[in-house]
């Protein structure tokens with residue numbers, strides 16, 4: 001990223017309205033008394049420079065730039081900055097507006113090493129998200145995957161291009177008829193109607209979004225350890241496991257290697273399901289595709305051992321299938337959730353409505369924690385939000401930090417691991433792995 005000029009002169013453009021300039025300057029000076037007079041109508045705390053996108057929160061944060069920790073004034077200045085920020089937030093300032101450098105105020109605080117202000121922004125974000133949740137919706141974070149974007153992106157792809165997208169592992173194009181034969185209700189889920197490509201360890205949808213990539217294998221492996229214990233732990237092999245979202249089948253292969261007592265998978269995408277069928281029928285052509293291990297023979301192997309249904313791919317959306325698993329009295333020692341094309345409200349719905357009934361009292365619930373992971377402040381906000389919602393659902397969570405080797409090809413959009421992917425969904429050097437258990 002090019003060096004950012006944090007001077008106020010660079011941030012207030014020539015054409016910035018005088019009233020906005022006054023608010024930006026007062027925020028920059030941390031002049032709360034002036035702001036009390038200036039913020040005299042709704043909306044003023046969230047004003048912005050029309051060219052640079054500078055908001056009062058950016059200005060109040062940015063003016064801390066260049067101070068060092070030994071500076072006598074650093075401590076009182078941070079207090080003044082935080083008082084200003086609180087005043088702006090109460091006045092309706094928006095915590096996640098992005099400026100022309102693609103930075104939220106929290107991003108500016110992080111870059112300038114202003115940890116107190118950064119923390120204030122994370123708290124503000126978590127409060128805002130909790131409030132939106134109570135009001136029955138979610139504020140889509142700028143960094144977040146948005147379903148409308150998804151629909152727009154998919155419909156931008158013309159019909160011919162769509163038909164070129166194919167399951168390369170199978171070597172031929174899945175016809176509409178083949179897909180129709182895989183009966184899954186894809187209603188209200190545009191992703192489930194999208195064609196997929198599998199190549200070079202990446203599962204990609206028709207719009208170019210990465211559905212699953214093999215760099216996540218280490219995270220999957222650690223998630224399995226967190227849920228089932230170390231490989232050689234006593235009883236590790238006897239557990240009943242439910243995994244939601246097959247993707248590349250990475251985590252399911254790791255689970256299967258532990259020889260669990262029960263292994264259920266829920267998968268909704270017709271092409272992923274077809275891949276499992278085709279790969280298991282013709283493992284030689286499937287190469288190293290994990291899907292080859294989860295077809296009819298795998299399902300039948302449970303029957304042979306006298307437990308019909310011990311191994312099963314449940315075909316459809318978890319939203320439709322989990323009520324049936326509940327009704328059938330299924331209970332699991334470990335449940336993992338990693339879907340795609342769904343927003344946070346669906347994850348919350350899953351752990352609130354289904355974990356209490358499907359997870360054994362001493363069981364462990366894990367999920368792929370990629371919420372907001374293309375922007376540190378959003379990742380930290382979602383960590384707080386999900387922690388509070390897990391707690392409302394009666395679950396404790398412990399976070400385990402996992403290093404992500406960004407330098408091994410994950411640090412550049414459009415190149416390395418991200419080649420052929422529309423936009424990186426991961427930019428952080430640490431993954432926060434959730435281990436959830438029932439409280440008490």
Ligand SMILES: C[S@@+](CC[C@H](N)C(=O)[O-])C[C@H]1O[C@@H](n2cnc3c(N)ncnc32)[C@H](O)[C@@H]1O
Nearest residue numbers: 245247248249250251267268269317318339340
């Ligand atoms: C990120 S991938 C899972 C990757 C997997 N953890 C692995 O190790 O390869 C997400 C999967 O969830 C599936 N999926 C998306 N929405 C779903 C839903 N509502 N119900 C069931 N599966 C869904 C997708 O088709 C995709 O195969």
